[in-house]
Amino acid sequence: MNQQSVFLLLGANLGEREATLAKATDLISERIAPVMLQSHLYETAPWGVTDQPAFLNQVISIETILTPEELLSQTLEIEKQLGRERRLRWGARVIDIDMLYYSDQILDTENLHLPHPRLHQRRFTLVPLAEIAPDFLHPVLHKTNQELLNECTDDSQVSVFD
Ligand SMILES: Nc1ncnc2c1ncn2[C@@H]1O[C@H](COP(=O)(O)OP(=O)(O)OP(=O)(O)O)[C@@H](O)[C@H]1O
Numbered sequence: 001m002n003q004q005s006v007f008l009l010l011g012a013n014l015g016e017r018e019a020t021l022a023k024a025t026d027l028i029s030e031r032i033a034p035v036m037l038q039s040h041l042y043e044t045a046p047w048g049v050t051d052q053p054a055f056l057n058q059v060i061s062i063e064t065i066l067t068p069e070e071l072l073s074q075t076l077e078i079e080k081q082l083g084r085e086r087r088l089r090w091g092a093r094v095i096d097i098d099m100l101y102y103s104d105q106i107l108d109t110e111n112l113h114l115p116h117p118r119l120h121q122r123r124f125t126l127v128p129l130a131e132i133a134p135d136f137l138h139p140v141l142h143k144t145n146q147e148l149l150n151e152c153t154d155d156s157q158v159s160v161f162d
């Protein structure tokens with residue numbers, strides 16, 4: 001199987017957020033594939049459930065020969081190792097790794113939806129995604145990440161973290 005470009009969103013809003021994201025990136029490059037592109041870290045207001053601490057978010061890209069399911073099981077394992085416990089929908093977490101795109105594949109299984117079904121509704125996702133891949137085309141919406149960001153009505157706060 002050929003190498004496929006995959007975009008992953010990392011998020012953390014509990015504990016040592018910056019150190020956890022760095023560890024997640026290290027584990028991904030050791031166990032899955034080298035990280036090709038990496039956005040800035042962004043501090044982002046909580047989306048969905050707003051009564052929780054601010055997140056740090058980052059988008060990275062890798063080139064992998066793993067299938068989407070194999071990749072998901074690796075990222076879930078890394079989440080577990082980094083101490084993720086609760087699985088409340090949209091709730092606070094030490095680490096979250098979401099698969100945004102797996103090349104131009106469209107997939108709807110019980111465990112995996114590709115592209116990530118809410119990516120175009122979320123400024124905390126689109127800002128870092130458009131930073132590293134502005135021209136990448138969403139295979140369902142047929143718009144680039146930059147176009148999706150320009151059209152996104154989410155007005156929650158997203159700022160570069162340094
Ligand atoms: N594209 C995807 N990337 C990661 N997990 C996915 C994806 N599509 C479906 N899932 C499933 O979602 C589960 C994770 O759900 P979780 O509770 O973390 O959702 P969430 O991150 O709170 O919400 P959201 O999906 O809106 O970001 C995973 O165990 C996985 O089976």
Ligand SMILES: Nc1nc2c(c(=O)[nH]1)N=C(CO)CN2
Pocket residue numbers: 010011012044045046047048049055057089090091096124
């Ligand atoms: N800002 C921000 N808000 C969120 C995030 C996230 O990563 N960043 N993840 C969520 C669960 O998917 C719910 N809300």
